[in-house]
Amino acid sequence: xxxxxxxxxxxxxxxxxxxxxxxxxxxxxxxxxxxxxxxxxxxxxxxxxxxxxxxxxxxxxxxxxxxxxxxxxxxxxxxxxxxxxxxxxxxxxxxxxxxxxxxxxxxxxxxxxxxxxxxxxxxxxxxxxxxxxxxxxxxxxxxxxxxxxxxxxxxxxxxxxxxxxxx
Amino acid sequence: xxxxxxxxxxxxxxxxxxxxxxxxxxxxxxxxxxxxxxxxxxxxxxxxxxxxxxxxxxxxxxxxxxxxxxxxxxxxxxxxxxxxxxxxxxxxxxxxxxxxxxxxxxxxxxxxxxxxxxxxxxxxxxxxxxxxxxxxxxxxxxxxxxxxxxxxxxxxxxxxxxxxxxx
Numbered sequence: 001x002x003x004x005x006x007x008x009x010x011x012x013x014x015x016x017x018x019x020x021x022x023x024x025x026x027x028x029x030x031x032x033x034x035x036x037x038x039x040x041x042x043x044x045x046x047x048x049x050x051x052x053x054x055x056x057x058x059x060x061x062x063x064x065x066x067x068x069x070x071x072x073x074x075x076x077x078x079x080x081x082x083x084x085x086x087x088x089x090x091x092x093x094x095x096x097x098x099x100x101x102x103x104x105x106x107x108x109x110x111x112x113x114x115x116x117x118x119x120x121x122x123x124x125x126x127x128x129x130x131x132x133x134x135x136x137x138x139x140x141x142x143x144x145x146x147x148x149x150x151x152x153x154x155x156x157x158x159x160x161x162x163x164x165x166x167x
Numbered sequence: 168x169x170x171x172x173x174x175x176x177x178x179x180x181x182x183x184x185x186x187x188x189x190x191x192x193x194x195x196x197x198x199x200x201x202x203x204x205x206x207x208x209x210x211x212x213x214x215x216x217x218x219x220x221x222x223x224x225x226x227x228x229x230x231x232x233x234x235x236x237x238x239x240x241x242x243x244x245x246x247x248x249x250x251x252x253x254x255x256x257x258x259x260x261x262x263x264x265x266x267x268x269x270x271x272x273x274x275x276x277x278x279x280x281x282x283x284x285x286x287x288x289x290x291x292x293x294x295x296x297x298x299x300x301x302x303x304x305x306x307x308x309x310x311x312x313x314x315x316x317x318x319x320x321x322x323x324x325x326x327x328x329x330x331x332x333x334x
Binding site (some may be wrong): 001005006009014017110129133134135139141142144149152153160163164165166 | 169170172173177180184211212277296300301305309311312313319320322330333
């Protein structure tokens with residue numbers, strides 16, 4: 001299994017599913033007469049990130065993790081999205097970015113060192129395999145699933161099938 | 168990257184992190200004088216599964232997905248856990264089960280057909296790679312992250328570092 005096959009298609013699949021969740025969140029707001037901002041800024045707890053930031057983080061972890069494995073440095077994407085439509089565009093742009101990668105760029109990346117930030121001024125270096133298993137996927141899926149949880153908690157009529165992209 | 172390396176260590180890492188979350192949930196109940204049952208049965212929404220079932224599902228997806236990739240049939244594990252300690256044991260047993268797998272058992276599994284249930288009477292067959300990317304990981308991490316979200320929503324003092332197993 002190539003490192004590319006083990007990572008990029010998984011990111012793309014779930015980012016596409018998140019775009020479907022954004023659609024259902026928007027439709028829910030329209031049906032119920034709720035301002036989009038209410039759901040976009042909804043949180044599971046006061047010191048957790050709101051829905052919009054969860055989507056932005058999922059995009060960032062997918063793009064930056066892929067870039068790190070292919071030895072690219074990816075500049076931070078500004079988190080400016082303020083509507084469901086802008087979040088959809090962010091997801092689509094991230095998927096387009098992932099489509100630019102070729103499997104050969106990831107060859108042997110599981111055995112090479114990957115250095116990544118663990119805080120504002122701290123870094124960690126691990127082998128690519130551990131980076132994927134312990135950092136890239138847990139972070140990516142964490143934000144994706146919490147985004148789903150926020151919508152569910154607010155009554156949006158979605159289920160795990162939406163998260164799996166088979167609804 | 169072997170199929171084993173792409174899957175089993177990731178499951179084990181996050182299951183271990185979940186065991187840490189169970190510890191913190193239990194400590195929170197003790198400190199606050201809350202009955203464990205309150206957190207064990209907490210949900211993000213009435214028709215979502217409670218914390219204990221999210222942990223059980225995470226265990227099942229890790230064990231059953233690995234078994235499927237290694238062409239084992241794994242019998243359903245009864246979901247009998249009714250305490251934090253029993254959940255910890257379930258997690259530990261699942262990790263012990265995953266430790267029994269050898270990389271050779273997964274060789275070529277990314278290109279072989281995997282058949283898995285999609286409902287009470289429906290099945291789907293896809294290549295192992297798609298099974299991992301679209302089904303095994305999204306399901307596993309979904310339940311793991313929602314378990315985390317339930318604890319956060321109920322005020323347990325944890326953060327993403329706990330989910331990543333680096334707290």
